Structures are given as C-alpha cells and as structure tokens.
Amino acid sequence: MARVFSALRVLLGLFFALSGLVKISDKVSGDLHQQMKSQFVQFADVFPLKEFGYKPEPVGYLETVGWIEVVAGLLLAFGPQLLQEISNFILTIVMIGAIYTLLVLKEPIAMCAPATVCLGLLLLLNIRGRPAKSKFE
Template identity: 60%
Template sequence: GALRVLLGGFFALAGAAKLSPISAPASEQMKALFVQFAEVFPLKLFGYQPDPMNYQTAVGWLELLAGLLLLVGPPMLQEMSNLLLTLLMMGAIFTLAALKESLSTCIPAIVCLGLLLLLNVGQLLGQTKKVVRSSRKKIPGTFKESWER
C-alpha cells in the first residue's frame, strides 16, 4: 500500500517535472542531461539515437502515466506500470554507468529500482497467498465428494 503510493507519487512528479518548464535553470540542466543520455542510448549500437527533447518528453510521459497508474490504477495496470518503471530504472542505471557518473549520482535510480523490485515481490507474494487460499478451499471439497460417490 504505502510503498506503491510513495513510488507512484514520486514517478508522477518526476515525469511532470520533465514535461513542464518549471524553472529555467532546472529546465536547461535537464535538457543538458538528456543530450548526454541520448549520446549513450542503448539502441545507438543499432544506429538509433533519439532526439534529446523527444527522449526527455517520452521519459516524462512514461514516468507520469506509469506513476499515476501505479498510484490509482487497477491491479493489472499497477503491475504493468511497475514493470515499465523497473525497466526504465534499469535503463537509467545503464545510462549513468555508460556516462561513468559517480555512484552518488546513480543512488536515486538504484534506490528506486530496489523499491520497485520490493513492490514487485510484495505483489507476487500477495498473488501467491490468494492462489494458495483459493486452492485450499477447493481441495477438501473435491476430496470429500469423491468419498461420497
């Protein structure tokens, strides 16, 4: 519950910040970052390098929408959002490593990835419990019916 709300809110805000020119210096700084990010884009190996502004906009929308779905979406969309954000954080860590950034620069992305994975495990455990509970209810009934025949 709380972790999902925290992460959903965080990513929604992070995405919104990438989409809106809040303050000029911060906006310029973010543009400069995405120029660097585009330089080490993983698909560059295959000849695809995104336009930095489009890249920033795409990441912004992805974070905003996935964050909102994580926050208020139905369970299936929450799981899909979690997966998308997990992949996004893996990409962020890859990008920062490719740029040879300091560990302190990578920490926010690593922490977010860790929390998303923790949330993933929590969701999986929740589903497993439901499956185990529902299968337990069925087994005794089936067993009992086979004796009554």
C-alpha cells in the same frame, strides 16, 4: 504489512509522476527542467539502441521519458492491480536504462543512487507488494 506496501506503492508512484512532470514542463521547476534538458543531450549519446542505429533526439527523449514516468507513476499509485503491475514493469525498465546510462557516462556512484533505490523499491513491490493468495484459491 499490506498497508505498508500500499503506501509505498502510492508514494513511489507519485514520486515518478512528479519526476516526469519536471521533465515535460518547466512550470514545476524551471532550473531542474533546464538541467534535465542538458543531461538528456548526453543521455541520447549513449542510448542503448544506438548500437542498432537508433539515436533519439534529446528533447523528444526527455519528453518521452517524462510522459512514461507521469502515466506509469499515476497508474502505479492509483490504477487497478493489472495496470499497477504493468506500470511497475515499465518503470523497472526505465530505471535499468537510467542506471545503464549513468554507468556508461561514468557518473559518480552518488548519481546512480536515486535510480538504484527506485529500482530496488519497484522490485520489492513486484515481489512482496501483492496480496497473499489463500491456499483455497
């Protein structure tokens, strides 16, 4: 079972890294990058900290989320256990923010599905993805 969770962790980490690359560079997919740029204009308008007077600049917001996903995704996939756990937590916060943003924008449920599935997998890894401790430790 540990191999299944290890494989899931690596695949999920690589998925986040690729997703982040699409946000920070148009070299992976120019069309998808442009679509992300236009979406982040809307996302910046409903940024959760806007109520406290902070509204991010859309391109900076896109790049920040992209870099967070790239670094955290690679650390989730290949980092030591402590960094995997920290990356999992950071990506969990990013996915909660993504779901919040999509719900506030009243996007169709199908738009929320990828973020919800990723959040569920991150939580599963957090709960069950660690090796079991023996009773002698």
